[in-house]
Amino acid sequence: MSLLLGSMRHHIPGYKELTSKKAILEVNAGPQVFIPMFASHSTQFEILVQEGDHVKVGTKIAVCKDRMEIPIYSSVSGTVKGVQKIMHMSLKPLDHVVIENDGKMERELPFQPLDYQTATREELIAFMKEAGIIGQGGAGFPTYVKYQSAKDIKKLIIDAAECEPYITADHIAMENHLDEILVGILAMRKMAQAEEAVIAIKKTHTEMIKKVEAAVANINGVRVLAVPDVYPIGWERALVRYVMKKDYQKLPSEAGAIVNNVSTAYAFANALLHGEPIITALMTVSGNAVKEPVNVHCPVGVPASELIEACGGYTCEDVKLIAAGAMMGKTIVNDKFVAERQMNAITVLATESYDSVACMRCGQCCDVCPVGLQPVRIVQSAKAKNQAMMEKLHAMDCIECGLCAYICPSRLDVTENVRKAKRQLAMAKK
Amino acid sequence: MKFTFSVSPNLRQKQSTKRMMLELTIALLIVYAFSLFYYFKEFGSEYAIQALLMMATALGVTFVTEIAWALFKKENMKKYLASSFGWITAIILVLMCPVDTQLYALGMATFFAIFVGRILFGGFGQNIFNPAAVGFAIIFASFAGSKVADVATGATPISTMATGYNWLTLNDTMISTLLDKFDGLWNLFLGWYPGGLGETSTLLLLVLGAILAIRKVIDWRVPLIYLGSIFVLSSALALFSGMSNWLWYPIFHVCTGGVAFGAVFMLSDPVTSPATKQGKCVFALGAGIITVLIRVLANAPEGCMYSILIMNMLTPAIDQAFSGKQRALIKKSWISLSVLSLLGLGSMYLANMAITPAEPKKPEKPKTEMIAMGDDYVNSLSAKLDGSVKNADGSTTYQITAEGFAAKEGPNMPDYGHPFEPNQFEITIAADNKTIVSVNVTAMNDTEYFGDKILNAKYLDQFKGKDISTLNEVEKNDVVSGATFSVKSSMRALLEVKKALGY
Numbered sequence: 001m002s003l004l005l006g007s008m009r010h011h012i013p014g015y016k017e018l019t020s021k022k023a024i025l026e027v028n029a030g031p032q033v034f035i036p037m038f039a040s041h042s043t044q045f046e047i048l049v050q051e052g053d054h055v056k057v058g059t060k061i062a063v064c065k066d067r068m069e070i071p072i073y074s075s076v077s078g079t080v081k082g083v084q085k086i087m088h089m090s091l092k093p094l095d096h097v098v099i100e101n102d103g104k105m106e107r108e109l110p111f112q113p114l115d116y117q118t119a120t121r122e123e124l125i126a127f128m129k130e131a132g133i134i135g136q137g138g139a140g141f142p143t144y145v146k147y148q149s150a151k152d153i154k155k156l157i158i159d160a161a162e163c164e165p166y167i168t169a170d171h172i173a174m175e176n177h178l179d180e181i182l183v184g185i186l187a188m189r190k191m192a193q194a195e196e197a198v199i200a201i202k203k204t205h206t207e208m209i210k211k212v213e214a215a216v217a218n219i220n221g222v223r224v225l226a227v228p229d230v231y232p233i234g235w236e237r238a239l240v241r242y243v244m245k246k247d248y249q250k251l252p253s254e255a256g257a258i259v260n261n262v263s264t265a266y267a268f269a270n271a272l273l274h275g276e277p278i279i280t281a282l283m284t285v286s287g288n289a290v291k292e293p294v295n296v297h298c299p300v301g302v303p304a305s306e307l308i309e310a311c312g313g314y315t316c317e318d319v320k321l322i323a324a325g326a327m328m329g330k331t332i333v334n335d336k337f338v339a340e341r342q343m344n345a346i347t348v349l350a351t352e353s354y355d356s357v358a359c360m361r362c363g364q365c366c367d368v369c370p371v372g373l374q375p376v377r378i379v380q381s382a383k384a385k386n387q388a389m390m391e392k393l394h395a396m397d398c399i400e401c402g403l404c405a406y407i408c409p410s411r412l413d414v415t416e417n418v419r420k421a422k423r424q425l426a427m428a429k430k
Numbered sequence: 431m432k433f434t435f436s437v438s439p440n441l442r443q444k445q446s447t448k449r450m451m452l453e454l455t456i457a458l459l460i461v462y463a464f465s466l467f468y469y470f471k472e473f474g475s476e477y478a479i480q481a482l483l484m485m486a487t488a489l490g491v492t493f494v495t496e497i498a499w500a501l502f503k504k505e506n507m508k509k510y511l512a513s514s515f516g517w518i519t520a521i522i523l524v525l526m527c528p529v530d531t532q533l534y535a536l537g538m539a540t541f542f543a544i545f546v547g548r549i550l551f552g553g554f555g556q557n558i559f560n561p562a563a564v565g566f567a568i569i570f571a572s573f574a575g576s577k578v579a580d581v582a583t584g585a586t587p588i589s590t591m592a593t594g595y596n597w598l599t600l601n602d603t604m605i606s607t608l609l610d611k612f613d614g615l616w617n618l619f620l621g622w623y624p625g626g627l628g629e630t631s632t633l634l635l636l637v638l639g640a641i642l643a644i645r646k647v648i649d650w651r652v653p654l655i656y657l658g659s660i661f662v663l664s665s666a667l668a669l670f671s672g673m674s675n676w677l678w679y680p681i682f683h684v685c686t687g688g689v690a691f692g693a694v695f696m697l698s699d700p701v702t703s704p705a706t707k708q709g710k711c712v713f714a715l716g717a718g719i720i721t722v723l724i725r726v727l728a729n730a731p732e733g734c735m736y737s738i739l740i741m742n743m744l745t746p747a748i749d750q751a752f753s754g755k756q757r758a759l760i761k762k763s764w765i766s767l768s769v770l771s772l773l774g775l776g777s778m779y780l781a782n783m784a785i786t787p788a789e790p791k792k793p794e795k796p797k798t799e800m801i802a803m804g805d806d807y808v809n810s811l812s813a814k815l816d817g818s819v820k821n822a823d824g825s826t827t828y829q830i831t832a833e834g835f836a837a838k839e840g841p842n843m844p845d846y847g848h849p850f851e852p853n854q855f856e857i858t859i860a861a862d863n864k865t866i867v868s869v870n871v872t873a874m875n876d877t878e879y880f881g882d883k884i885l886n887a888k889y890l891d892q893f894k895g896k897d898i899s900t901l902n903e904v905e906k907n908d909v910v911s912g913a914t915f916s917v918k919s920s921m922r923a924l925l926e927v928k929k930a931l932g933y
């Protein structure tokens with residue numbers, strides 16, 4: 001407890017027990033899959049296939065040509081049916097390549113597996129780029145970029161904290177594929193040229209800590225670090241601050257760290273060991289309005305409706321369907337959006353309306369904001385259209401973690417109002 | 431199937447403003463219950479009823495005002511009343527007032543608190559000043575004389591300190607008199623003494639404050655820094671003044687004048703305090719300094735309330751000063767807090783120079799007044815010698831009936847429940863027929879509590895040994911103040927003896 005600062009984080013009930021102990025449910029692709037043409041905020045794609053083309057699992061079907069090169073591979077075998085605009089998890093209608101599934105799941109290796117122990121650092125980085133590995137923490141940022149410029153890295157921090165409520169996809173990946181994950185981690189450590197890889201797991205997950213500790217006992221320079229069960233400990237800055245006891249301006253590398261999600265390590269391991277790009281998603285379908293919450297493993301491009309059905313369907317008529325976690329994920333008003341490469345969850349919550357009252361300036365939003373902002377005052381300045389003040393309050397630094405709205409006892413949409421302030425500022429800049 | 435859209439995040443914590451306000455209300459009602467119990471126990475049901483009437487008045491005015499406003503603005507009545515939380519202001523206001531506050535004054539104050547202090551600012555969350563403090567300031571400014579005259583609950587520790595002690599005394603006897611008056615420091619801490627209804631029990635307030643802080647209804651920083659700074663500053667003042675055994679002094683400061691109540695229920699009001707922890711710390715420290723300064727320099731017992739209003743006014747400026755990312759402002763916060771602390775201590779040093787510690791007053795000479803035997807009023811009274819008895823030692827005892835206040839003015843007076851009869855005296859003169867042996871009152875019929883003061887030996891003994899032949903004036907000393915008429919009655923009796931003896 002600090003006299004002059006709030007907690008800058010908060011414990012949120014995790015509801016992890018709903019899915020953490022259950023076996024993974026394999027969901028096969030239906031008659032059609034829809035592969036989103038989206039990567040790290042970009043929709044500039046060169047589509048490499050044409051309607052009527054036959055593709056296999058692993059066929060490269062498109063490549064993003066915007067800023068960074070990111071390839072996209074087919075997740076099923078079958079026939080290309082064209083391009084369709086569908087609502088994407090980012091809440092934008094986007095182009096999706098439609099593939100009619102022939103059910104054969106014929107495979108082709110888009111690239112050869114690579115032994116990370118004999119490969120050089122540069123080879124590994126090139127391989128990672130070619131494999132189209134993107135961050136599995138939710139952002140979908142191409143991972144190789146972090147390593148390309150890495151210098152003086154002391155620690156590779158593997159985020160296995162999974163701080164969003166309901167989600168256990170990382171947990172279940174570690175439960176089932178720990179050996180592969182460790183291969184991924186060791187390869188990444190080599191690429192980072194870091195002295196040590198630190199796997200951050202929540203203190204409360206004692207069994208998992210024990211399991212991973214046992215697995216890394218004989219590996220030099222890999223250890224487990226128990227982190228507090230608070231939100232958003234998995235946020236890059238929070239994690240770096242916790243592990244390195246240092247702040248940084250722009251990139252974690254300034255503090256001598258690279259942060260990657262544990263599921264990213266798993267995806268990378270799949271590429272290294274099996275020559276498999278990200279063509280499946282392992283994600284948690286949970287929440288209080290889905291009949292049988294469970295972790296599903298499915299090809300990329302399977303619509304949410306099929307996944308929910310595989311989980312027994314909805315339990316009530318009016319739900320909020322959230323692509324990703326309850327804190328940061330966006331609600332989508334239909335269930336046609338599809339499983340994405342970086343998607344780690346679909347959260348289904350029964351719609352409840354909150355009875356909001358006026359803001360009483362309690363300052364709780366300021367206390368929990370992990371960035372140390374003052375949301376209540378940003379919102380006030382936005383209402384007063386006081387741009388100078390919004391800038392002074394660093395509104396643009398908001399990471400939209402949602403904690404301010406979560407905590408607000410008056411049940412106001414504080415986060416959304418801060419977003420409005422950001423939009424106001426962005427508009428003014430133009 | 432309906433897919434509802436809503437902006438993220440899609441989870442909310444359990445605690446709600448409504449629940450916080452409910453918990454605050456419960457805490458306030460516990461304080462109120464303590465107060466009711468105290469007045470019932472110590473002063474009887476009349477006082478408890480007065481306290482109940484006060485609460486009813488304040489709540490009544492609050493709801494009427496809010497209902498009228500909701501009707502005027504065509505608000506959804508139920509929703510408006512449930513989310514305006516006006517009752518909290520009303521209860522706080524009642525708990526600040528002493529039990530002898532006139533109901534109409536309280537009613538006016540409540541109206542001001544609710545209407546001007548809250549509604550005109552735009553309702554819950556919008557007000558700049560603590561509405562209860564606004565209402566209380568109104569009572570003090572406009573209705574200062576509006577107390578039900580009441581001897582029993584008149585002096586509070588804080589008013590005694592302000593009026594009789596100048597806020598500083600080095601004299602041990604005076605300290606113990608002051609503390610004894612309210613049964614010692616421990617009792618001050620317990621709060622078993624009259625004062626603002628809910629302001630007396632520091633112990634109870636601290637316990638409730640701790641519970642509210644743990645339940646995150648209030649921020650612990652505000653009451654802790656506020657009370658802590660009052661404690662430290664008053665300690666400093668005591669030490670600067672060279673007080674030995676000074677510990678009672680800061681304790682007295684913290685236990686009186688409603689600072690604990692202000693700390694827990696008013697200063698920590700989120701609406702009128704800064705948004706961040708940093709701002710809140712500066713805010714609470716500022717309030718502590720102002721409270722002590724107002725007390726010792728302006729000699730005003732209401733330091734707490736004014737400090738709250740002043741700091742409320744400064745809240746926007748404090749917020750403004752702490753704009754930015756909180757981590758980057760820590761240094762600035764420490765600097766501000768240190769500068770404020772130094773200013774506070776410095777001002778205590780200066781205050782120490784400015785205040786003259788109260789010294790025990792020299793015993794005043796008892797007021798005496800001489801009344802001449804030839805006084806008109808004395809002569810206007812009728813008297814008669816009823817008889818005399820010769821005593822064995824040669825002295826003579828004369829029995830005289832002389833008019834007093836009751837007999838002379840009686841018929842015009844309201845009925846005091848006893849006959850309007852003259853007084854009777856026995857006056858014994860020694861064998862020399864000159865020296866007065868004794869003057870006794872055998873029947874006193876003048877007004878109770880006034881006339882019977884002349885029964886006091888200190889008055890009657892003045893005659894012993896005096897020569898009646900030359901007795902020309904009588905000393906009316908302090909024991910018979912207010913009993914002028916009865917003194918004159920006794921003089922008339924002496925005059926009658928003088929006459930009988932031929933002088």
Ligand code: SF4
Nearest residue numbers: 359361362363365408
């Ligand atoms: S948490 Fe809600 S009520 Fe409290 S200051 Fe922030 S916005 Fe206002």
Ligand code: SF4
Nearest residue numbers: 369398399401402404
């Ligand atoms: S959403 Fe933005 S303002 Fe709100 S707590 Fe998170 S970072 Fe702070």
